[in-house]
Amino acid sequence: MLLARRVLCGVLLALGTGLVACAPQVPQHDGQQDREQTDQGVGHAGSLPHLRADVIHVLPHDRSSFTQGLEIADGTLYEGTGLHGSSRLRATDLATGEVRREVRLPADLFGEGITVTGDRIWQLTWQEGVAIERDRQTLAELRRVEYSGEGWGLCFDGSRLVMSDGSDRLTFRDPVTFEPVGGVDVRLAGVPAEELNELECAGGHVWANVWGSEDILRIDPASGQVTAVVDASGLLAPRDRAGTDVLNGIAAVPGTDEFVITGKNWPSMFRVRFDPA
Numbered sequence: 721m722l723l724a725r726r727v728l729c730g731v732l733l734a735l736g737t738g739l740v741a742c743a744p745q746v747p748q749h750d751g752q753q754d755r756e757q758t759d760q761g762v763g764h765a766g767s768l769p770h771l772r773a774d775v776i777h778v779l780p781h782d783r784s785s786f787t788q789g790l791e792i793a794d795g796t797l798y799e800g801t802g803l804h805g806s807s808r809l810r811a812t813d814l815a816t817g818e819v820r821r822e823v824r825l826p827a828d829l830f831g832e833g834i835t836v837t838g839d840r841i842w843q844l845t846w847q848e849g850v851a852i853e854r855d856r857q858t859l860a861e862l863r864r865v866e867y868s869g870e871g872w873g874l875c876f877d878g879s880r881l882v883m884s885d886g887s888d889r890l891t892f893r894d895p896v897t898f899e900p901v902g903g904v905d906v907r908l909a910g911v912p913a914e915e916l917n918e919l920e921c922a923g924g925h926v927w928a929n930v931w932g933s934e935d936i937l938r939i940d941p942a943s944g945q946v947t948a949v950v951d952a953s954g955l956l957a958p959r960d961r962a963g964t965d966v967l968n969g970i971a972a973v974p975g976t977d978e979f980v981i982t983g984k985n986w987p988s989m990f991r992v993r994f995d996p997a
């Protein structure tokens with residue numbers, strides 16, 4: 721509801737009306753446990769295509785994973801998790817669920833988004849201003865680079881890294897040096913689309929799940945315009961919500977039009993297709 725409410729408030733404010741309460745909500749930061757998930761989905765963004773997540777099948781997910789980054793490459797599911805003291809990067813066989821390799825981050829680092837670039841993996845940290853470059857096979861740390869601001873989501877479009885920081889801004893970075901090479905402000909029906917979190921570069925789009933909601937935005941990286949909104953609410957059954965946190969984690973399944981979606985401490989991952997609502 722957060723995003724829908726924002727859009728609605730933005731439209732009403734633009735029209736000069738004050739018929740609904742539009743007091744700003746104070747967002748909790750990404751690392752806080754948000755036990756309340758009341759998002760009912762977005763469907764009020766004018767003529768914007770509205771998609772839903774149709775479940776193809778359900779996969780198990782380690783409930784101890786405070787998921788911050790999810791990506792699939794060559795049949796391996798890479799998952800980066802957060803929280804100080806329990807952040808890690810894990811490589812799992814997508815077909816069998818077998819954990820192939822895992823590395824833990826030092827306790828002073830809070831892991832965030834990840835992405836594969838050839839034989840390397842980049843892993844962000846939340847507020848430590850450090851990106852870790854890893855060997856894709858061993859997951860071993862190769863080097864660290866520094867950046868300013870927070871690190872949330874990350875994906876690689878084949879030539880550039882795309883990074884989110886919880887705002888409406890996507891920053892493009894060189895995949896080798898990690899230096900910024902540009903960026904774009906994301907707008908949904910003219911309104912800043914903030915709290916962009918985990919990312920996925922797929923099909924020429926940037927897909928972003930929105931923190932504190934169960935909405936996934938399809939973004940044109942050239943213009944920053946949101947070109948579709950996916951309502952991914954209702955994936956997790958009410959009986960499975962106890963102890964879980966927000967939806968976070970979107971990975972395209974290569975060679976298909978399907979995605980795997982999960983959330984922080986969710987007991988399941990969902991292989992889905994985005995179909996017209």
Ligand SMILES: [Ca+2]
Binds near residue numbers: 790921969
């Ligand atoms: Ca991803």
